[in-house]
Amino acid sequence: MTDLITAPNLTDADGFYEALIAAHQGLTPEQSTALNARLILLLANHVGDRDILLDALRKARETGR
Amino acid sequence: MADIFEQTLYPYRRSPDQDAAAPVRHPVIVVGAGPVGLAAALDLALKDVPVLLLDDNDRVSTGSRAICFAKRTLEIMDRLGCGQPLVDKGVTWNKGKVFFDERKVYEFDLLAEAGHRRPAFINLQQYYFEAVLLERLRELQAEGRPVQIRGRNKVTGVTRDYSRVQLTVETPDGPYTLDADWLIACDGAKSPIRSFMGLDFHGRVFEDNFLIADVKMEADFPTERWFWFDPPFNRGQSALLHKQPDGVWRIDLQLGWDIDREVEMREENVIPRLKAMLGEEAKFSLEWISIYTFQCRRMERFAHGRVLFAGDSAHQVSPFGARGANSGIQDADNLAWKLKLVLDGTAPESLMESYNRERVQAADENILNSTRSTDFITPKSDISHVFRDAVLDLAEAHPFARPLVNSGRLSVPATHAGSDLNGEDALPGGPERTRPGAPAVDAPVGDGWLLESLGTDIVLLGINTSLPDMSGGDTLPVTVLTIETGDDRLGALRERYLGRNEQAVYLIRPDQHIAARWPTYDRKAISAALTAATGGMS
Ligand SMILES: Cc1cc2nc3c(=O)[nH]c(=O)nc-3n(C[C@H](O)[C@H](O)[C@H](O)COP(=O)(O)OP(=O)(O)OC[C@H]3O[C@@H](n4cnc5c(N)ncnc54)[C@H](O)[C@@H]3O)c2cc1C
Numbered sequence: 001m002t003d004l005i006t007a008p009n010l011t012d013a014d015g016f017y018e019a020l021i022a023a024h025q026g027l028t029p030e031q032s033t034a035l036n037a038r039l040i041l042l043l044a045n046h047v048g049d050r051d052i053l054l055d056a057l058r059k060a061r062e063t064g065r
Numbered sequence: 066m067a068d069i070f071e072q073t074l075y076p077y078r079r080s081p082d083q084d085a086a087a088p089v090r091h092p093v094i095v096v097g098a099g100p101v102g103l104a105a106a107l108d109l110a111l112k113d114v115p116v117l118l119l120d121d122n123d124r125v126s127t128g129s130r131a132i133c134f135a136k137r138t139l140e141i142m143d144r145l146g147c148g149q150p151l152v153d154k155g156v157t158w159n160k161g162k163v164f165f166d167e168r169k170v171y172e173f174d175l176l177a178e179a180g181h182r183r184p185a186f187i188n189l190q191q192y193y194f195e196a197v198l199l200e201r202l203r204e205l206q207a208e209g210r211p212v213q214i215r216g217r218n219k220v221t222g223v224t225r226d227y228s229r230v231q232l233t234v235e236t237p238d239g240p241y242t243l244d245a246d247w248l249i250a251c252d253g254a255k256s257p258i259r260s261f262m263g264l265d266f267h268g269r270v271f272e273d274n275f276l277i278a279d280v281k282m283e284a285d286f287p288t289e290r291w292f293w294f295d296p297p298f299n300r301g302q303s304a305l306l307h308k309q310p311d312g313v314w315r316i317d318l319q320l321g322w323d324i325d326r327e328v329e330m331r332e333e334n335v336i337p338r339l340k341a342m343l344g345e346e347a348k349f350s351l352e353w354i355s356i357y358t359f360q361c362r363r364m365e366r367f368a369h370g371r372v373l374f375a376g377d378s379a380h381q382v383s384p385f386g387a388r389g390a391n392s393g394i395q396d397a398d399n400l401a402w403k404l405k406l407v408l409d410g411t412a413p414e415s416l417m418e419s420y421n422r423e424r425v426q427a428a429d430e431n432i433l434n435s436t437r438s439t440d441f442i443t444p445k446s447d448i449s450h451v452f453r454d455a456v457l458d459l460a461e462a463h464p465f466a467r468p469l470v471n472s473g474r475l476s477v478p479a480t481h482a483g484s485d486l487n488g489e490d491a492l493p494g495g496p497e498r499t500r501p502g503a504p505a506v507d508a509p510v511g512d513g514w515l516l517e518s519l520g521t522d523i524v525l526l527g528i529n530t531s532l533p534d535m536s537g538g539d540t541l542p543v544t545v546l547t548i549e550t551g552d553d554r555l556g557a558l559r560e561r562y563l564g565r566n567e568q569a570v571y572l573i574r575p576d577q578h579i580a581a582r583w584p585t586y587d588r589k590a591i592s593a594a595l596t597a598a599t600g601g602m603s
Contacts, residue, residue, distance in 0.1 A: 033451050034451055037451045040455075041456060041469070042459070
């Protein structure tokens, strides 16, 4: 089984971060929330593997404040 | 002619039991002549188990209620000898469309696969379904099968001791008492028998109301299931449109929680809602309207000594997925053959515990599916709403999101994979869908069908292999059947039962669920599986 990758894996971290913020440019908080939801679904489908997704959900839930 | 549900179909008649000095004892009493009680009574009668069916009414269900009957139900009805009239009267459909706001986001086809006798679904008003089963019951009576039905016999009390159940029954002529070896409670979601016995019924109530209207109209909508999320004509809510026979359409409009039911039910308020959906010019008449809320819950156990609960009395689901009547029919299917063997003394009474286990498992599966659908249709939190809409938005352009759209996961039979009635799965790489615990999948055989050739006993099926006669020796009636994949032009039989194997031997229960399978005939292995499948006595 492959594990959820938590070591750095982005080819261009700063570039991705900038694009992520830019994608939300000009959106209302509601529109941003909707965009995030679509994004999560697209990425989840790309990952596919159930264990990895559940692990990601767990880690996301555990690390927030 | 008056509508069928206004006719007295099994009028009250005084029975000699009412004049007997002591309570007359019956091997099996079924309470409730809804779809489930009728199916149970037919099944037992066909097995020559004397059965008495009691109902507090004398006619079929008022209003259409259940309309979608699934393939598995039709296959069970074929076994009971009344599948064809249901299909003839019903509207066959396989396709559905899902709309979000004003856009169509998704289309599905439930049975793209060839080589099945029955379609994925038919739509048929519950009153017609019940009427067909009643007619079949009359036929069996005419053939001399041991089945009785008593209208306006209302059960008002149940007591029991170790080997007997006693019922008090109210009739137009006053009360009388009956004894039963076994009582099957098919008395619906409000089950008085459950209450008399002080039994639990736990689960989740969904805070929502749905307006259902059956309307008669001439319309050229296709014969498909249409489901809307958040349509312009019912903002923020859902809607469903479905065709029934006789030009009747089922419309289901979500109303939300804070409504005044009495006000919403008034025709002057219903008509504008329907016009908003169907168009101002639509010409229709109302056949039946009702407002319902729903629950997903079940009894902790379906078997309580010699009282067995089946159908809505044992479990209730939301209507999305058409799992109510369909799963109840499978309860009856599971129960009848076991009770027959127990009454014949060829299986131990403990076999009925497998009814409890298998059907509780099925109920949990149905409740899970219908709860998930309901949470998708009626999101319970803001973020759940956001994800629901995200799925619908994505579904239009991106195929990956379509399987996430959940407007009801339509009823499929449970596979009792972990059941202790299952024997070994010794067929190397055998197809998943016909593994032990699964209901046998239909396939063409010659000019007919596999399922219709299985009959009513336990079946030992040889595919591309001959089998010795199984009669004698075992006390259990086992029918031996051999078929050839060469008899199936489509190759479905091979694909569904052999996989890469050249031949196989299947042991199949009377409810057509697969008990065990092997690559070759092995007398000892078959005996062991037969013992397991019948509760471990033979
Ligand atoms: C709006 C709606 C839509 C639905 N759509 C579908 C669908 O598309 N597909 C599907 O599979 N299911 C559907 N269902 C569910 C379906 O109607 C039920 O699951 C089904 O009727 C259950 O059958 P039953 O025989 O267990 O109980 P019931 O049909 O409720 O029958 C119980 C019987 O017991 C009798 N009875 C009760 N108390 C006593 C007593 N004390 N003495 C004697 N007799 C008694 C009653 O008169 C009745 O005849 C729908 C339900 C609703 C409300």
